[in-house]
Structure formats: structure tokens, C-alpha cells
Amino acid sequence: MIKMQRGLRTAFVAMALAGTVFAPVSALAAGKLTVSSPQDPGSWDPIDTFLVNWASVSTNIFDGLTYRGPDLKLVPGLATSWEVLDNGMRIRFKLREGVKFHNGEAFDAEAVKFTFDRLLGPEGAKGPQQSNYNSIGSVEIIDANTVEFKMKVADPVILTKLAGYGGMIVPPKYIAEKGDAYFNAHPVGTGAFKFVSYEPKVNIVLAANPDYFGGAPKISDLEYKFISEPATAVAELQAGRVDIVIPPTIPIGMIPTIQGNAKLAVVTSPGPTVYALRFNTRDGITKDPKVRQALIMGVDRDAIIKSILGGQAQPIASFQGPLSFGFDKAMKPLPYDPAKAQALLKEAGVAPGTALQIDLRGNEATFIEVAQAISAYLQTIGITATIKPYETNVLLNDIIPNGKTGAMFQQSWGGWTLDYDNTAVAMYKTKEKWNPYDSDPKMDDLLAKQRTITNVAEREKVLQEIAHYAADRALEMPLYNLNAIFGINKRVKNFTPVPDSRLKFTDVTVD
């Protein structure tokens, strides 16, 4: 018996040794990392999505021509260098050589052209990404490793956008062979991790790509579990079944729970997500800018940040955080001044006890608390605010676009380009989906003007002007810029939180 065991053991050792000989690279990478993500995007095709939680997985599968890392600086990705020509009307990219897709297909100029033809063609028109890239006219192949983008209009943000969702390079032969539907559930890219399996609403499993051009990842396996319920995600973290819980999952109220556990830690970083209560500027008492200013001044936003948000947010003066291009440091929020607020309301002829309604997403525990505090502050200046919770999709796709909100409604926004252009156009441009009430020719002009400017400093000035103009008209009650909150197990080493949730797990190790 003993002899047999020894024999078996020898066999195993021999097999293991053989394994290391045959697969030396995978033996270097070791350990599995499990990540809890609050949402399953449903499709992994880059042109099908605009969800942050698509990117928090797919950044590990796909690459763009450019790449924006945790420091938010733009660096070469699949392109090694680029030249901007003709005042931004042509951009020429030199492509990285010797890169292969996970299925063995070569990455070359052909793949880049295919990606953008697909994005800008009928297939891309079905998804939400195309509109971000409409400034691109066509992509021309110069040689196997050089492409040229011919622009319809100069686009100051295009290099950033190429690092964004729709700009992810996809494999032409694979998609032609397998079809789009198969690609949605079986993504193939050039990224640091290869797709292994995907079970909708449950998980997606990835494995290290040892040939990754940026260097092989230090872990061998990566699994994302989709857990939407914060209490469940935190319980999994406490139980050690999940190593990292990524935002937006953990409510402020649960931070002490995680901090109370010696094996866990809370890591935060400034994030792109800003919160505001926007006004119905078309009807009712909030039609009057004075009333809107009064409502802003009637709410002590700093106290809300300090108490309910545990300091995990910064006050904002316009609808953008400090990371956003177009942010003006010198701009100060309207002060908390209930006396002045009451005076303004009186001036505007608003009777004490006037009622208004705040619409919000019914599933955001923290914001519901914030809204109740706001309602209490408004009570002190003589406004009776009721709160109406909606299912998130109903609020975003029916109530706001069709102008059926109360006097105030929740808007949370996390523009991944971190450029105020993206936010301001969606919020203030006439007839945009989420701007049902306001139409202002001066605002429209400013928004159109900044898109044509390629000079960085000049464009920043115009964006700041837009921010000031929106604040002068008091188009919304800017509340705060919330930190990105990660819960991690301390066995995870080398983890850098990123502001835009686009985590790349190449350098992370696990004990």
C-alpha cells in the first residue's frame, strides 16, 4: 500500500514537472482573483454597451489604440505612436507589431479598419457607442502597420475616446466566422486576460494571457461574480469568497462594517461620479431662477457630505468633479444661507408651505438618505418636499426623457471621458434625451463652439464658461462628487484603485 502511494506520488511529481516543462509561462502566474461587480452588462461586444461595469471587466479583455491608465494620462495602447495632421482632420497611427488576438489571429491595420467600419456601420448603429465616434469619417489602411483616421470634423476628445468602450479593437476573422451573437457571449480581444466562460447573471471567468504585449499578468485566473445586492457582496467579501468589491456597490453606511474586519480594507479614490438634483426649468415654481437659487442655498450640502457620506465626497459648484476637463478650481458653490434663501423665495412670491416633488432612483440607499436630508432642509425654508422613488430604468427612460418629473429629480453622472463636453451636452443641449425642459440658444452656441476648438487651453476656457453659465442660471442643485469605494481583502497586493472603474489586473498579486 505504502509502496503504491509512493509510486503514485512519483507519478504526480513527474507529471507536474512535465507540466512545468511544457507550460513554463503559466507556472509563473499563480493565484486566482475573484471580483464582485454589481451588474452583468449582458453582452461583451464593445459596441453594444455604455455601462461602467462592462468596462471594469472588458478592459482586461480588449485594448484600444490608446490607453488611459489609473493616472488618467493617455499612453500608447495598440498604437505605438500617432501624429495629428491638418489641424486634427487626419490622425495617423503606427500600430504595435507582433500582437495576436486570443484566438491566434494577427492584429494589424485590417483589424483596426474592420473595428471602425463595424462601429460606424449598421451593426454599430444598433448600439449606443456609435454616437461617440461620429466625428470619424473613415479609416484608411496605409500599410499593414499604419492606419489613418480621416475625420469629418476635428474632435478634441477623439484620442481619449479611442481608449474608450467603442474604440476597443475586435478580431475580424473571428467575428466573420462565428457571428455577432456568438461574439457577444464569447469575447476575443488582445488583452491581458483571455475569455474562458460566461454564465449570464452569474459570472464571467478569464485566464491570464501569457503573451500579452504589456507583459503577462501576475495572477493566473480572474473571475467576476455579478452581485447586485450590496449586503450580499459585502457578506461574500467577509466570508473570503470574493477578493474585491468594485463600485458602485458599497453604500457609505457599510464602510464601517468592512473597516471593522481585520482581514479587509476600504480603498477609495476620487471618482468621476457626480450627483445633482436637477430642476424642472419649464414649469412650476422652479421656472424662476431665483427660486432655484433659493433652493440651492437652503440645503447645507457640506453637512450632508460630512455626516451621511462620511466625508467620502467633495462639494461641487458645477456638474463635474475635479478630474473632469473643464473643471474650474476657482468656482465656488453657492453658500448655505437659509435666511437669504427665504428672502429670495419671498421675493419670487413663493408662499411658505409650497410643495414640490423630488424624483429619484428607488434602489440607491445612500441617495435616498441624502434626499430625505435635503427634504428636511427645504422644510426649514418653508418648502414641503415629497420624495418619489422610481425604478431606475423607468426614471431614466421614461420619466426624465418625457418631462414627467417633479420640480426636482436625481441625476447621477459618471462620464468616462472625464471631459465636461460629454456631461454638458447631455444635460444642457436643447432636445437631448435627458434635457426635457431647457432650451437656451446661448448655451447651445457655447456647446457647439467648444467642439470645434482643438487648442486645449482655449477649449478648457469655453467649457469653464459653460459651467459658470449653467451655475448662474442655477440649472441644477450641484451636490457632490462621490469617491469610488472599493472593498478589498488584504490578501490582494499591488491593487491601485482607478477613478473610472476600468481596472486592469495585470500587476495585482494574491497571497
Place this chain on the structure above:
Amino acid sequence: MVSRSASSNFLKLEFVLGALLVGVIGLAVIFSGVIFPGGAEKIDLMSRLVPPFTKPAHVLGTDPLGRDVLARVMAGGKISLLVGFVSVAGGVVFGTVMGLVAGYYRGIWDMLVMRFADIQLALPFILLAITFIAIVGGGLANTIILLIVSQWVQYARLVRGSVLTLREREFILSARAIGVKDWRIIVQHLLPNLIGPVIVLMTLNVATNILLESSLTFLGLGIDPTIPSWGGMLAEGRTYLQTAWWVSVFPGLAILLTVLGLNLLGDWLRDSLDPTGRTSA
């Protein structure tokens, strides 16, 4: 067979306990406005999450917005009890009328009402709730209507069953033979004879509906979060369960005690209305 005296003692205990629980909670809820004027809504961000039994001003502690938990539990009962009682009353009236019509007239009426009831019973409650609220919206009145819509069937079936046995009994046949009008037979002869089991079902359903309101609010399908209700408080306290248990435990306890009290009363009522243990329908 339990001896009569022993069982009547037991009945008494059920009644005393049940009445005490429901009475005390009812009074606390009714007079919450007098005991804590405006206390349930008063937000004080400086004293958030005060633990219970530490400050005399906040005996049961405060919630994440610094509101007094005791005041909120007492005020929150208004919504919960209102929903519980009004929805049951609505369900009973509608269901009983439907059951009487179906059972007494039979024929096409019976077929229509009972087939409709069967269809409705085939739908799970949550599906019905989500569809209903997606169409007509949330809020207090709609929540009550939803509960009535989902529960009248129980009463209709119970009443119809009783009517089917009663309508063949001699006293009904003789009433008919001497030409008593239908509505008089129904009101004077049928109703008093079948109301017992209905009352019992009512007491049980008040408890069920308080729990249903809680779960609807918990799912975010219910009521304005600024209006305190037991279910809403449970939902709010969920994120704080591990660091501030009192935010959700006390409203949960209030639900538990109310439901327990009502169930005790229901048991007592069933036994005293039905001493032979006869099952109806």
C-alpha cells in the same frame, strides 16, 4: 379530546395576550403624534446612529439621519396598520359580495366569478404586484388597492363554499318557499351564518397584509421614504445591520409583536366561534 375547562383557560390566555399586544401597540400608534410631536420626521445630522439605551432623549437610539427610532416606530405603525386594516376591509366587502352572488345564484355568475378567481390565483403575488405598480404607480392608495385586488379571491371562495352548503338547508328552502325576496335571504339568513370563518380569515389577513406592505416597501414598490412605515424602516436599516442593528431590529420587532397579537386574537376568535372544531367549506 381536551377537557372543556382546560381548553377555555387556554383560550383566555390567547385572548389576554393578543388583546394586550394589539391594544398597547394600537394605542402607541394612535397617540404617537401626542407623545412625540413631529418627532418622527425631525432630522438631526449631528446625532446620527446613536445606540439605544444610551441617551434619555433617544431611548431606542437614532437612525442614519438622526431621527428618533422610537418615535418612528410608533408613527410608522400608522401606515402599516392603516394598510393592514383598510386593505382587509376592502377585500372582505368585495370578496363576500362576489362569493354570495356566485354561491346563491350559481349558473353564469358562479362560472364567471370562480373562473376569474382561478385565473388570479394562478398568478404569483410578486408578479401581480410588479405589474400593477408598473401600470398605476406606487404610493399608499395604490398599495392598498393592490392588496385588495390580490386578496378578495380568498373571501369569495370561502363565502361561496359556505353558501353552497347553506342554500340547500331547510331554513333557506322554507324561506324561499314562502316567497322571501333574494336579498333578504342573503342578508338575513345567509350572511349571519357564514360570517364566522370570514372574521377569522380577516384577523389572519391583517397580519399578512402588514407583512406584505413591508415587503412591497422593502422592494421599493411602496411608499414615499420620508413617511415612516415599518417596512420602509426595515429596508433603510438593511445597510446598517452589522454596525447599527437597532435601526432595523425595532421596527422588525413591532411587526413581529403586532402579527403575533393578531394571530392570537384570530385563533381565539376561531375557537370561540367554532367550539366543535367544524371546518367550513
